[in-house]
Amino acid sequence: MFENYDPREGKLLRLLDETGKLAAVPDGMPLLPDDRALDAYRTMVMSRQVDEWAVSLNRQGRMPTYVLNKGQEANSIGAVMAVRPDDWFVPAFRELGGMLVRGISLAQYYLYWYGNEWANHMPREEMHMLPISVPVGSQMVHAVGLAWAERYNGSDRIALTFMGEGASSEGDFHEACNLAGVWKSGVVFYAQNNNWSISLPWSKQSASATLAEKAFAYGFPGIRVDGNDIFAVYAAVRMAADRARSGAGPTLIEGLTYRLGAHTTSDDPSRYRTDAEVKEWEARDPLPRLETYLLHKGLLTQEQTSSIRQKSLECAQAAFEEVVNQEDTLLDDTFRYLYSDMPEVMAAQLARRQA
Ligand SMILES: Cc1ncc(C[n+]2csc(CCOP(=O)(O)OP(=O)(O)O)c2C)c(N)n1
Known part of the structure; x- marks a missing residue:
């Protein structure tokens, strides 16, 4: 299937268009089932509310620097849903959605950004997830090692790891891809290409036309997907996970996306990108896109959308109060x-x- 989406020929996998219409899914391509699409929507709303409340807390001087996920949620939610719950999930730092899919508590998530080291203690046996990794690119080699160790121990568990496009300039990217290619490691590399590495655009990050095409030099396939289309993300990761599990080796997936907010609460993106660009991407926001799909299919009602939003905000607020009432770091x-x-x-x- 990947050969039909060669990034070097300008191909991109998109199933759900910007108006929330689902295209005919090609034969043999995995389709995110309706009940899971509804779960994905709830998780996306939760992630958005957790972000918005954190920004508000930061502006009140109650939360230190916080990393925003707004606009990118479909990438990690769709990807983590596409692997098995016992596969390794190795995040970078902009994957709140995927962490919610794995069941992280909001209090633990907020505790991390509150600066408490204890938040890094992941319930590993339950969630099969590594902690947030802020040193750019450092997590990819860990994923390759984990996948290799699973194979060595005779298990068919694989590893799914994330990076931003900026991380592809780190030596770790080369080391991880090279080793994974040679060993045919059971790993799925997912790059969230939001075009901006803080203030540095992709055009100054790499002379390659696409990030996905770098995979071919390492001896495995690369594919570009619309990262704001949860159906495309799910399909690509599911196919890459099957490939990894079968022993055929890694895949590099480049999800084209955009962070609608700042890099962190300490950043001012108006210094380096235009309002027109932000508006263009607001029209591709993964959340209303999925919401429209579910509303049209009768899987969701307008009243439910408001109550899901309200309940999610209340959960975020309660979780933060739990955090501030804990012992100091x-x-x-x-x-x-x-x-x-x-x-x-x-x-x-x-x-x-x-x-
Ligand atoms: C090794 C290292 N260098 C620099 C930084 C500072 N820093 C944090 S995020 C970031 C940009 C990362 O861009 P990208 O990989 O595209 O991910 P995004 O932030 O866009 O999600 C930088 C330079 C860091 N955390 N680690």
Whole structure:
């Protein structure tokens, strides 16, 4: 199937158009079932409300710097839904939707951005998910290793990892893709191409026309999908996951998307991108697109949309209050989790702090 969508020939996989109409799905292509599309919608609304409440808290001086997911939600929600719950999910830092699919509690998510190290303690056995990874690109090699370890141990579990397009300029991207290609590792690389790496556009990031085509140099397929179309994301990841599970090796998926908000609450995107560009992408917002589809199919009513929004906001508000009522972050924790054996230089700093 991937050969029908060669990015070098300008091909792009899109199933749900910008008006919420679903195209005829090609034979053999996996289709996100209606009940799961409804779950995806609820998760998308939740993610959006969690973001909006966090921004409001930040403006009130109650939440430190926060990373926004607004506009990109279909990518991680569709992708995580397309793999098995026991497959590894290795996120970067803009995958709140996927983390909600895996069942992360809102309080744990907010606790992370609140600056508490304990939020990194993922219930690994339950969620098969690694913590948020802020050092750009660092998570991809971990995914390759995890997938390889699963194979070595005779399991058919695979790994799904995420990156932004900016991460493709890091050495880690080359190392991860090269190793995965040679080992035919059971890994799916998902790049959320939102065009902007903070203020740096894709045109200054890479001379390649597309990110997906880089896959071919590593000996595996690459595909471009409309990342704001949850049906296309689901289909591509499902096919890549099947391929990975069968032992055929990795796939690189490039989801074309856009962050409708700032890079983080500390960023001012009006300094480097135009209002016209933002408006253009607002018309492709994955949320109203999926909502229109569900409304037309009779799977959702207008009244339900408002109550889902309201309930999600209330959950976000309650979760944050839970966080502020927890014990304060211990500064010593900052020292504790980087190395299993603390290097001398850090031990000396810790001792100085405790003196
Ligand atoms: C190794 C490293 N260098 C720099 C940074 C600072 N930084 C954080 S996010 C970011 C841009 C990442 O862009 P991209 O990979 O496209 O992801 P996006 O933020 O667009 O989701 C940078 C430079 C970092 N966190 N880690």
